[in-house]
Amino acid sequence: MQDCPVRTSVIGSYPFPGWLELATRHLPEFGPDxxxxxxxxxxxxxxxxxxxxGLDVVTxxxxxxxxFNLSFYGHLAGLAIESAPGRRWGxxxxxxRGRHAIVGPVTAPRGLGVVAEFERLxxxxxxxxSGATITLKASVPGPYTLSGRIVPSPAHGYADRxxxxxxxxxxxxxxxxxxxxxGCKEVxxxxxxxxxxxxxxxxxxxxxxxxxxxxxxxxxARLGTHLCFGNYKARAVGPRRxxxxxxxxxxxxCDEMHVEMASREFSELxxxxxxxRRMDVAVGVVDVKSYYIETPEDVERxxxxxxxxxxxxxxxxxxxxxxxxxxxxxxxxxxxxxxEGARKVRRGL
Numbered sequence: 001m002q003d004c005p006v007r008t009s010v011i012g013s014y015p016f017p018g019w020l021e022l023a024t025r026h027l028p029e030f031g032p033d034x035x036x037x038x039x040x041x042x043x044x045x046x047x048x049x050x051x052x053x054g055l056d057v058v059t060x061x062x063x064x065x066x067x068f069n070l071s072f073y074g075h076l077a078g079l080a081i082e083s084a085p086g087r088r089w090g091x092x093x094x095x096x097r098g099r100h101a102i103v104g105p106v107t108a109p110r111g112l113g114v115v116a117e118f119e120r121l122x123x124x125x126x127x128x129x130s131g132a133t134i135t136l137k138a139s140v141p142g143p144y145t146l147s148g149r150i151v152p153s154p155a156h157g158y159a160d161r162x163x164x165x166x167x168x169x170x171x172x173x174x175x176x177x178x179x180x181x182x183g184c185k186e187v188x189x190x191x192x193x194x195x196x197x198x199x200x201x202x203x204x205x206x207x208x209x210x211x212x213x214x215x216x217x218x219x220x221a222r223l224g225t226h227l228c229f230g231n232y233k234a235r236a237v238g239p240r241r242x243x244x245x246x247x248x249x250x251x252x253x254c255d256e257m258h259v260e261m262a263s264r265e266f267s268e269l270x271x272x273x274x275x276x277r278r279m280d281v282a283v284g285v286v287d288v289k290s291y292y293i294e295t296p297e298d299v300e301r302x303x304x305x306x307x308x309x310x311x312x313x314x315x316x317x318x319x320x321x322x323x324x325x326x327x328x329x330x331x332x333x334x335x336x337x338x339x340e341g342a343r344k345v346r347r348g349l
Contacts, residue, residue: 004056005312005313005315005346005349006303006312006315006316006317006342006345006346006349007056007057007315007316007317007342008054008055008056008057008316008317008318008338008339008342009055009056009057009137009282009316009317009318010050010055010057010058010059010137010318010319010322010323010335011059011139011188011190011226011258011318011319011321011322011323012059012061012062012137012139012188012190012226012322013059013061013062013065013139013322013323013324014046014049014050014059014061014062014063014322014323014324014328014331015061015323015324015326015327015328015331016042016063016324016328017042017045017328018328020038020042020063023038039063039064039120040120040123040124042061042063042064043060043061043063043064043120043121043124044124044128045061045063046059046060046061046063047060047061047121047124047125047128047129048128049328049331049332049335050335051129051134052332052336053332053335053336053338053339054336054339054340054343055134055335055339056134056135057134057135057136057137057186058125058134058135058136058137059121059136059137059138059139060117060118060120060121060124060138061324062117062139062322062324064113064117064120071113072112072113072141072146073098073100073149073150075108075110075111075112075113076106076107076108076171077104077105077106077107077108077109078102078103078104078105078106078107078156079100079101079102079103079106079150080100080101080102080103081098081100082098082099082100082101083098084098085097085098085099092232092235093232093235094230094232094235094237097149097232098149099149099150099151100149100150100151101151101153102150102151102152102153102156102158102164103153103156104156105156106150106158106164106167106168106171107171108171108174108175111174111175111178112140112171112172112175114138114139114140114175114179115175115178115179115182117138118136118138118179118182118184119182121136121138122136122183135185135186136184136185136186137184137186137187137188137224138179138184138186138187138188139187139188139190139226140172140175140176140179140187140188140189140190141172141189141190141191142172142189142190142191142194142209142210142213142225143165143166143168143169143171143172143209143213144161144165144191144193144194144206144209145190145191145192145193145194146165146168146172147161147164147165147168147193148161148193150164152164162205165209169209169212169213172189172213173212173213173214173215173216173217176189176213176214176216176217177216177217179217179221180217180220180221184221185221185222186221186222186224187217187221187222187223187224188223188224188225188226188256188258189210189213189214189223189224189225189254190225190226191206191210191225191226191227192226192227192228192229192230192231192321194206194210194227194245194249195227195228195229195238195242195245196229196230196237196238197238198244198245198248198249199238199239199241199244203244203245203246203248203249204248204251206248206249207248207249207251207252210225210252210253210254211251211252211253214253214254215253218253222255222256223253223254223255223256224254224255224256224257224258224282225252225254225256225257225258226258226321227245227249227257227258227259227260228258228259228260228284228320228321229260231288231289231320231321231322231325232325240260240263240264240267241267241268242259242268242271243268243271246271246274247274250274250275250278252279254279255279255280256279256280256281256282256316257275257279257280257281257282258281258282258283258284258316258318259271259272259275259281259282259283259284260284260320260321261283261284261285261302261320262284262285262286262287262294262302262319262320263284263287263288263289263290263320266302266305269305269306269309270309272306272309272310273309273310275310276309276310276311276314276315279314280314280315280316281310281314281315281316282315282316282317282318283302283306283315283316283317283318284318284319284320284321285299285302285303285306285317285318285319285338285341286299286319286320286334286335286337286338287319287320288319288320288321288322288323288325288326288331288334289320289321289325289326291327291330293330293333293334293337294334294337294338294341295337295341296337296340296341296344297341297344298337298341299317299337299338299340299341299342300341300342300344300345302341303315303317303341303342303345304345307345312345312346312349317338317341317342318338319334319335319338323335
């Protein structure tokens with residue numbers, strides 16, 4: 001149970017500044033030191049916006065990633081990276097993301113890069129916000145979600161997605177161990193693919209995969225997970241229902257479980273009461289897919305709905321998903337409204 005009632009948090013990603021979007025299209029014109037400077041400056045901008053909004057928990061905005069999980073394939077050996085997806089035109093959707101062939105043993109010889117991201121976040125916060133009470137969070141995609149863009153290869157010993165997941169599991173677990181050793185006190189192991197496909201797979205199998213992934217860091221850091229229905233280009237990819245996940249997902253070995261609610265008009269809200277009896281529950285109270293800018297009063301009303309099912313010491317409020325698919329001007333306003341709405345509720349507790 002958390003110390004701060006109605007804690008305000010984010011999932012992980014944050015919009016890239018426009019200049020970073022432009023720079024990524026011209027990377028060959030930059031030297032390695034220039035790129036490091038770009039990355040650090042982008043994290044400074046993301047932290048500035050989050051701290052300015054008044055969040056209790058901040059991340060690096062995943063500013064050094066192409067996507068919350070797509071850039072991780074560059075850290076893996078044994079893959080032939082697909083340079084362009086099969087469909088490049090028409091409405092954006094998940095089939096415009098690359099799928100990578102296995103050509104050898106899947107390993108991560110230099111890790112997954114999250115430790116370096118966290119250490120950069122520590123430096124930025126220490127340099128510019130040293131007097132503030134801020135919790136720093138790192139986000140790592142879980143092995144089942146990571147396996148989704150890798151094509152199984154029976155010829156190389158990876159018969160199906162489950163086999164690929166099992167190969168990735170120790171790589172993610174090792175990264176979590178190194179993160180905790182580096183001083184990270186809060187980690188989210190994000191498995192949105194589990195929530196997207198719980199309707200057609202055995203959810204108990206997902207629980208086993210998640211729990212084995214985190215078993216060596218359980219109790220050493222605050223562990224969370226993010227469950228949503230897809231947000232690539234603001235598109236969902238799974239049936240937007242919590243029902244198929246539960247009650248099995250109540251056995252996840254984590255301290256905080258985040259569920260998407262705002263974009264679903266708070267459907268199945270009563271289920272957060274079940275989650276709250278096992279762990280803290282983070283509820284998406286602003287919709288990252290919509291350009292309606294919630295007011296503090298909207299957020300306050302939504303939080304009070306949540307408090308009808310779970311106590312304030314168990315409740316965390318956040319956006320529905322990462323903010324990388326939302327324009328930065330809108331993300332700023334949504335976070336400010338979310339924090340002010342939470343403050344209004346706290347004052348009445």
